[in-house]
Each structure stands twice: as C-alpha cells, then as structure tokens.
Amino acid sequence: MKKAVLIFVSGLVLALGLVSCKNPAKSNAGWNLTNVIPLDSIGAVGIAAAENGNLWLADADNNRLIKINATGAVREVHPGFERPMHIATRGNALLVAEYGADRLSVYQIPKRDTLGLDVGFDAPSGIDREAGLTAVADFYNHRIVLLDGKTVLSVSKKGTGPGELTYPTDVQFAHGKMFVADAYNHRVQVFTPQGKHLLTFGEKEKMNAATGIFVSDKNVFVTDFENSRLLIYNLEGQLQGILSETLNKPTDVVQIEDRLYVLNYSGRSVSVFRNLDK
Amino acid sequence: MKKSTLFCFLMLLNGIIFAQNDQFTLRVEGMGCPFCAYGLEKKFKDVKGIAQIKIDIQTGKMTFAVPAETSLTLTEADARVSKAGYTAKGISIKRSNGKTENMGDVNKAIVPTAMAGEGKIKQTFKVSGNCGMCEARIEKAARSVGGVEAADWHEDSKMVTVTFSKKTKLADIQQAIAKSGHDNAGAKADDSVYDKLPACCQYRDRAH
Numbered sequence: 390m391k392k393a394v395l396i397f398v399s400g401l402v403l404a405l406g407l408v409s410c411k412n413p414a415k416s417n418a419g420w421n422l423t424n425v426i427p428l429d430s431i432g433a434v435g436i437a438a439a440e441n442g443n444l445w446l447a448d449a450d451n452n453r454l455i456k457i458n459a460t461g462a463v464r465e466v467h468p469g470f471e472r473p474m475h476i477a478t479r480g481n482a483l484l485v486a487e488y489g490a491d492r493l494s495v496y497q498i499p500k501r502d503t504l505g506l507d508v509g510f511d512a513p514s515g516i517d518r519e520a521g522l523t524a525v526a527d528f529y530n531h532r533i534v535l536l537d538g539k540t541v542l543s544v545s546k547k548g549t550g551p552g553e554l555t556y557p558t559d560v561q562f563a564h565g566k567m568f569v570a571d572a573y574n575h576r577v578q579v580f581t582p583q584g585k586h587l588l589t590f591g592e593k594e595k596m597n598a599a600t601g602i603f604v605s606d607k608n609v610f611v612t613d614f615e616n617s618r619l620l621i622y623n624l625e626g627q628l629q630g631i632l633s634e635t636l637n638k639p640t641d642v643v644q645i646e647d648r649l650y651v652l653n654y655s656g657r658s659v660s661v662f663r664n665l666d667k
Numbered sequence: 668m669k670k671s672t673l674f675c676f677l678m679l680l681n682g683i684i685f686a687q688n689d690q691f692t693l694r695v696e697g698m699g700c701p702f703c704a705y706g707l708e709k710k711f712k713d714v715k716g717i718a719q720i721k722i723d724i725q726t727g728k729m730t731f732a733v734p735a736e737t738s739l740t741l742t743e744a745d746a747r748v749s750k751a752g753y754t755a756k757g758i759s760i761k762r763s764n765g766k767t768e769n770m771g772d773v774n775k776a777i778v779p780t781a782m783a784g785e786g787k788i789k790q791t792f793k794v795s796g797n798c799g800m801c802e803a804r805i806e807k808a809a810r811s812v813g814g815v816e817a818a819d820w821h822e823d824s825k826m827v828t829v830t831f832s833k834k835t836k837l838a839d840i841q842q843a844i845a846k847s848g849h850d851n852a853g854a855k856a857d858d859s860v861y862d863k864l865p866a867c868c869q870y871r872d873r874a875h
Contacts, residue, residue: 432724434701449705450701474702489705489708489709489712512705512706514702555866558702572866598700598866638700654701655724
C-alpha cells in the first residue's frame with residue numbers, strides 16, 4: 390500500500406514537473422523592468438543602438454531621426470527623412486527605411502546616400518545590411534528585396550504559406566540567416582541570405598501584427614503590436630518568455646549588452662528591461 | 668516702422684497663401700497602427716499641390732490643404748480613402764472662399780445605435796472582422812442600404828445589430844456587407860474584394 394502511494398505521489402510530482410516545463414511562456418526569460426524612458430512628443434517607430442549607450446530613434450511622426458541618451462535627453466536631431474520606420478546601425482552607418490518616400494538612406498553623418506529609387510518600393514519599412522548585401526522589407530509589395538549593388542533580387546510573394554509574406558515590416562541578418570517580421574501573417578519567418586525559406590514560427594502565440602524584430606546571440610525578440618507584448622524565442626523558434634509590463638503598442642526592440650529597449654509607439658516611451666544573466 | 672511694414676507684408680502674404688487653399692479634415696476610424704496610417708497618407712500624395720499633411724493616429728484625424736484650383740471634392744476624397752482600403756467616417760472641407768462642405772461628422776466619436784421602434788426590425792447577426800477599420804466599413808455598408816437606420820458592430824463579439832424598416836430585406840443588408848469585404852451569416856465576400864482589404868482587416872488569414 391505504501392509503495393502504491395509512493396508511486397502515485399512520485400507520478401504526480403513528475404507530471405506537475407512536466408506541465409511546468411511545457412509552459413515557459415509565462416516566464417520573463419530573466420528580463421526584469423528597470424525603468425521607462427518618456428519620449429513625450431517623439432512619435433518613433435524604429436530604434437537602434439548608437440555609440441556610448443545612446444539610442445537612435447526613427448521619429449516617423451515628425452520626419453526626423455533623434456539621438457537620445459539613457460535618460461531620454463535629446464542629443465541630436467536630424468530632420469529631412471520622410472516617415473522613417475525601422476532603422477539599423479551597421480559600422481559607422483545608420484540605415485534608414487523611408488516609408489513615405491519609397492527610398493533608403495545610408496547616413497554617415499553628415500554624408501547621406503540615397504538608394505533604391507529605381508527598385509519600385511512601395512513603403513519600405515525595415516532594412517539591414519551584412520557583407521555588402523542590403524535587405525529591405527517592402528511593406529505593400531509583400532516581399533523582401535535584396536540589393537548587392539549590382540542586382541536586385543525579390544524574395545517571396547504575398548500569401549500565408551511557408552515562405553510567403555503579408556505586409557512584412559522588419560528584417561535582420563543574424564547567424565548566417567535572414568529573420569523577417571511577417572507582420573500581418575502574425576509570425577516570424579527565417580530565410581537564407583539568398584532568400585530560401587528555412588523556418589516559420591510564432592503562429593501559436595496568436596500575435597496581432599508582428600511589427601518589429603531583433604535577433605541577439607541567443608534570442609529572437611518580436612514586438613506584438615496590438616497585444617502590447619514582447620515575445621522572446623530561442624533561435625530555433627521556441628518560445629522562452631513574454632514581457633508585457635509597461636508595454637503599449639510596441640513597434641521595435643533592440644538589445645544592448647544586458648539591457649533590452651522596447652519602443653512603445655502609442656505609449657510614447659521606451660521600456661527598459663535588464664537581464665543579470667547576460 | 669520698417670519692422671511693422673515687413674510684419675504686415677508677411678501677414679498679408681500668409682493670408683493670401685491660406686486663402687488660396689482648401690482645408691480638408693478627414694476622420695478615418697481604426698488607424699491605430701503607424702504602418703496603416705502612413706500608408707493612407709501615401710495614397711493622397713499624388714493630389715496636385717497637397718501640403719500641410721498632418722495625421723493623428725490616436726484620433727484617426729487627417730488634415731491637409733490643397734490649392735483651390737485642384738477642386739478636390741468630398742466624393743473624390745472619400746473615393747481615395749476607400750481605394751486605400753479604409754473608410755472615412757467624416758470629411759469636412761473649408762473652401763478658400765469661406766464655404767464649408769461636410770460628409771458624415773469629423774468630430775463624432777461614436778455612432779449611436781437607434782432603438783427599434785414601431786414598424787422597425789432589429790436583427791443581430793455575425794460578421795467577420797478584426798478592428799476599428801472593419802467596424803467603420805461594416806457599419807457604413809449596412810447603412811448604405813435604403814431603410815437602414817442604424818448599424819452597430821462589435822469587435823469582441825463579431826456581431827452586428829441592424830435596425831431597419833419592414834420594407835427592407837435582411838438579405839440585402841447582408842449582401843451589402845459582403846460586398847464591402849466581410850463574410851457574414853447571410854453572404855460571403857468575393858475573394859477579389861477581400862484581398863483588397865487593408866492588412867489589419869484580413870480576418871481569414873488569422874491564426875486565431
């Protein structure tokens with residue numbers, strides 16, 4: 390009898406353990422809120438790392454780029470960008486997707502080069518560059534465009550199947566792959582840098598517009614706009630945690646060392662999380 | 668003296684510039700996402716001489732000015748909004764000659780639902796949709812049918828309540844809603860219409 394009870398209790402403990410192991414989504418994956426940086430009149434959609442702990446913001450509402458410090462104090466203002474959306478810093482250059490002008494800007498202050506006017510973009514919303522290859526999320530054309538300086542390669546088409554896109558908003562090269570925020574398919578898709586589809590994930594989490602993506606050394610962070618959440622996956626696409634504290638319609642995210650900066654478009658703020666394990 | 672003369676000249680010049688422009692105010696519901704809102708803005712950029720475009724995503728208000736000679740009408744502005752896949756709840760034009768033209772209400776926050784009275788029918792049925800833009804489109808489609816007095820769709824329940832005269836057929840209302848791109852209890856939208864809905868309104872593709 391004692392043995393039977395022991396087996397039953399052991400089984401129960403094991404079962405509970407399995408259930409908890411299968412439910413990591415409630416975890417914050419080690420990220421704890423430290424502070425919120427108010428942005429007030431800045432209506433930013435994109436965020437990227439700047440030097441010395443500063444941040445670049447693409448102030449789409451006011452057609453400009455802004456550099457702020459960790460407390461939100463404005464350090465620099467760069468006007469003349471038409472609805473800049475997602476941005477990326479690569480080397481000394483700031484890459485800007487100008488949604489309202491159907492063009493890209495490579496900004497090495499004060500020099501500014503314009504790209505893509507002959508590509509036929511319709512609202513470029515995200516951009517990244519690696520090894521001379523520039524990837525662009527072409528929102529209304531439902532595709533990723535790859536530019537190598539000589540040729541233009543169009544990746545994907547509108548659809549809901551594997552490898553197909555519906556209003557992509559952001560793109561990033563990382564780990565030899567290309568990660569795409571497939572916004573209105575509510576998921577993430579991974580391609581080779583040449584455009585071959587490799588992986589799709591995030592559909593189980595019932596996102597409502599995957600508006601921004603950032604890939605770190607271990608994780609893929611995705612902003613879930615309408616649900617005001619940040620979803621954290623490992624590189625294989627398995628959910629590791631969800632952040633929602635202080636988030637308000639987020640559109641972009643960037644990790645700098647042990648801190649995660651989540652840009653709240655409607656909240657007009659940046660929520661800062663810290664992970665002491667990093 | 669010179670300063671005051673210059674000031675007067677600038678004020679006069681400013682007055683002349685503004686006097687030659689028609690001022691537009693549009694209210695487009697459901698523009699909660701910057702990608703959608705600035706997408707709508709893009710669809711107006713080829714209007715000749717358009718300037719001073721401002722868009723408030725929180726309220727759904729879009730304002731701009733066009734030269735009077737462009738002669739952009741209420742109907743044309745409404746058609747541009749529709750072509751972009753959105754629904755204007757209200758448009759107001761203040762013409763350069765001081766006249767105003769209105770369609771709908773640019774300030775109205777909520778469309779009230781009338782109670783069914785004598786000789787009226789009140790029906791509730793399911794209509795697929797996702798967001799505030801869907802709400803505006805569904806309600807507008809229902810109200811476009813003769814005899815419909817009120818239509819109120821709820822995002823959470825996906826149910827619309829329509830109040831209409833006894834002479835009006837429910838099937839006609841459901842057909843009108845389907846023609847706007849929304850499947851409902853009585854009719855299914857054509858794929859060609861559905862495909863033109865804005866991204867945030869495409870309910871069929873959703874995983875949930």
